[in-house]
Each structure stands twice: as C-alpha cells, then as structure tokens.
Amino acid sequence: MENTVNTTPETKKKRVLSMIQPTGMFTLGNYLGALKNFVALQNDYECVYALADLHAITVRQNPAEFRKNTLSAYAMMLALGIDPEKSIFFIQSQVPEHAQLAWVLSCYTQFGELSRMTQFKDKSSKNADNINAGLFTYPALMAADILLYQTDLVPVGGDQKQHVEICRDIAMRFNNIYGDVFTIPEPYIPPTGARIMSLTSPENKMSKSDKDPGGCIYIMQSPDDIMRCFKRAVTDSETGHCVYACPEKLGVTNLMQIYSVCTGKTMDEIEAEFDGMGYGAFKPAVGEAVVETLRPIREEAERLMKDKAYLEDILRDGAERAAYAANRTLRKVYKKIGFVQI
Ligand code: TRP
Numbered sequence: 001m002e003n004t005v006n007t008t009p010e011t012k013k014k015r016v017l018s019m020i021q022p023t024g025m026f027t028l029g030n031y032l033g034a035l036k037n038f039v040a041l042q043n044d045y046e047c048v049y050a051l052a053d054l055h056a057i058t059v060r061q062n063p064a065e066f067r068k069n070t071l072s073a074y075a076m077m078l079a080l081g082i083d084p085e086k087s088i089f090f091i092q093s094q095v096p097e098h099a100q101l102a103w104v105l106s107c108y109t110q111f112g113e114l115s116r117m118t119q120f121k122d123k124s125s126k127n128a129d130n131i132n133a134g135l136f137t138y139p140a141l142m143a144a145d146i147l148l149y150q151t152d153l154v155p156v157g158g159d160q161k162q163h164v165e166i167c168r169d170i171a172m173r174f175n176n177i178y179g180d181v182f183t184i185p186e187p188y189i190p191p192t193g194a195r196i197m198s199l200t201s202p203e204n205k206m207s208k209s210d211k212d213p214g215g216c217i218y219i220m221q222s223p224d225d226i227m228r229c230f231k232r233a234v235t236d237s238e239t240g241h242c243v244y245a246c247p248e249k250l251g252v253t254n255l256m257q258i259y260s261v262c263t264g265k266t267m268d269e270i271e272a273e274f275d276g277m278g279y280g281a282f283k284p285a286v287g288e289a290v291v292e293t294l295r296p297i298r299e300e301a302e303r304l305m306k307d308k309a310y311l312e313d314i315l316r317d318g319a320e321r322a323a324y325a326a327n328r329t330l331r332k333v334y335k336k337i338g339f340v341q342i
Pocket of ligand 1 (some may be wrong): 017018019020021055104141142145146154155156160
C-alpha cells in the first residue's frame with residue numbers, strides 16, 4: 001500500500017517517529033510512560049513506529065526468545081492501540097534501508113562524539129566482556145531511523161535525548177555539505193509523560209532489570225500476580241497512613257500517580273477518595289485499577305498472537321509502507337554522495 005502522506009502545506013501534519021527495543025516483555029512503566037503516548041500522538045501527527053530489533057543485538061540475544069519477544073511486542077503494541085492504518089508500524093530489520101543509511105551516516109559521525117555518549121560509557125562499563133562496534137555506532141543507526149522518514153519530532157525519555165542531539169548534529173553536517181537532504185528533528189518530551197517508579201524501590205525507575213521481581217509489573221502479567229505485587233508495594237511507615245502526595249513519600253506518590261493515570265482522577269480527588277482509609281485499602285485499589293487497565297490489552301494481544309495470518313499481513317504491509325518512505329530518502333542520499341545510479 002502506498003504511504004498516504006498529505007502533502008499540501010496547509011494541512012501537512014508533522015511527522016513523529018519513535019522506536020522501542022523488543023527485548024523482554026513491556027512493563028507498566030513502558031505503557032504508562034511511553035506507549036500510551038504513542039497511541040495519543042496518532043491523532044495529531046503522521047506517526048512512524050517500529051520495534052528496534054537491530055539495536056537490540058548490541059547485547060547478545062537468545063534467538064528463539066528474541067523472535068518470540070519481538071512478535072509478542074508487535075502484537076502488544078497493536079493491542080494497546082497502535083493503529084496500522086493511521087500509522088506506519090513495522091519491525092526495523094524488515095526494512096533494509098535502516099542498515100544502509102546507518103553505514104553512510106557512520107562515515108559522517110566522529111569517533112570523538114560517539115565516545116562522549118553517556119549511554120555508551122554506561123553500557124560498556126556494564127558489559128565489559130562485549131564492547132562491540134555496534135554498541136559504539138548505535139547512535140548512527142538511531143540517526144538513520146529518524147532521518148529516513150524526514151521526522152520532525154522524536155518522543156523520547158531523558159535517557160535518549162543525547163542520541164537525538166547527535167542525530168541533529170549529523171543531519172546538519174550532512175545538509176551543510178549536500179544541501180537540504182534531511183529534516184532536522186527535535187526531541188519531543190511529552191507534556192504528560194508519567195514516570196513510573198519501582199514498587200519495591202520507588203527511588204528507581206520501574207525496570208525489567210529490577211533486582212526484586214515484585215517491583216516491576218508487566219503488561220501481560222496475570223491479575224493475581226499484579227494484585228500480589230501491589231499489596232506488597234513499599235509505602236512508608238508513617239503512622240496514620242495518610243494517602244497524600246509529597247516528595248518524601250516516594251512510594252505513596254508513585255502509587256497515586258499510577259492510580260491517577262489509570263483512572264483519570266487528579267491527585268486531589270485521590271486524596272479525598274482515600275481520606276482516613278490507610279494504605280491497606282489504597283494499595284489493592286491501585287492494583288485493581290491497573291488490572292482493569294491492562295486486562296483488555298492482554299486479552300487482545302493473546303487473541304492477536306493466535307492469529308498468525310493477520311499478524312503477518314500487518315507486518316508485511318507496515319514494512320512495505322516504511323520501505324517506500326525510507327527509500328525516497330535513501331535514493332536522494334546516494335545520489336548526493338555520488339554513488340552510481342542505475
Ligand atoms: N535507542 C532507543 C532505546 O533504546 C530505541 C530507538 C531506536 C529509538 N531507534 C530510535 C528511539 C529512533 C527513538 C527514535 O530506547
């Protein structure tokens with residue numbers, strides 16, 4: 001199917017692009033923090049979303065698990081509302097232009113600037129036995145992801161902001177040499193990006209690598225498991241157990257935020273609702289709200305996972321539409337550089 005981008009200037013929507021690595025299962029933090037926002041953006045922007053599986057192999061993956069996780073991540077994103085008719089939604093490795101442009105851009109990226117990336121320094125100190133070249137050149141691939149689609153806005157969390165900055169630098173450098181080839185993208189920090197913290201160590205972000213498995217909730221987790229985690233969530237030992245938000249009460253504030261995003265209630269409304277009730281009533285109520293928020297997503301993802309033919313159709317269509325858009329940019333780049341065209 002052809003990409004239906006509206007090209008008349010008055011009505012042209014801005015293009016948004018974001019990708020997420022399909023490693024492991026998505027967490028409640030991924031959902032409330034980033035994915036929910038991906039869904040909302042589809043109404044106002046031309047969105048391109050993808051699973052960044054090429055990025056994921058900078059860390060060794062078990063092939064069977066990797067394949068399964070990628071497919072279920074795709075199904076999960078459809079289930080939570082990524083609309084393959086409205087947006088272009090695909091798997092990165094299925095669109096070869098990403099790897100092709102990444103090589104070109106790596107020749108316009110300096111060793112020195114890659115060496116300054118905090119994520120590289122961080123990841124290489126954690127994976128001292130596998131500091132591969134891909135881990136180092138990762139920002140050039142991410143720049144290719146963004147620039148292939150002439151992206152205006154890139155919704156990212158704070159940890160990826162530096163990568164969007166280097167992408168801008170690479171794009172401007174390229175444009176300075178060859179003329180206006182790439183749109184210069186901007187990082188887009190969503191106005192209501194909920195930052196969900198671990199349930200057991202609320203000073204840390206909710207993460208799959210949480211040492212205590214009770215700290216992290218997964219979109220596909222069973223309601224019983226979810227309820228158990230919320231009942232065990234860390235609050236504080238304050239007498240009176242009042243439900244109110246304040247910076248010192250990290251655990252309670254986090255639970256209130258989760259409850260707020262799931263129910264749409266404000267922090268004031270939540271305080272009033274649980275006035276005088278204590279954490280014993282509050283924690284299971286948050287658990288229930290999360291269970292009910294995730295239930296339709298989990299059920300729909302399970303249904304989709306069984307419908308292999310449908311999933312394959314959507315995957316193929318997404319990859320074709322992405323390749324169509326990506327190829328236009330790549331052709332232009334190849335021509336500007338002086339590669340022989342046939
Ligand atoms: N590097 C991002 C992460 O690890 C994922 C990613 C890959 C991405 N390509 C991107 C994010 C392009 C935004 C735009 O989370």
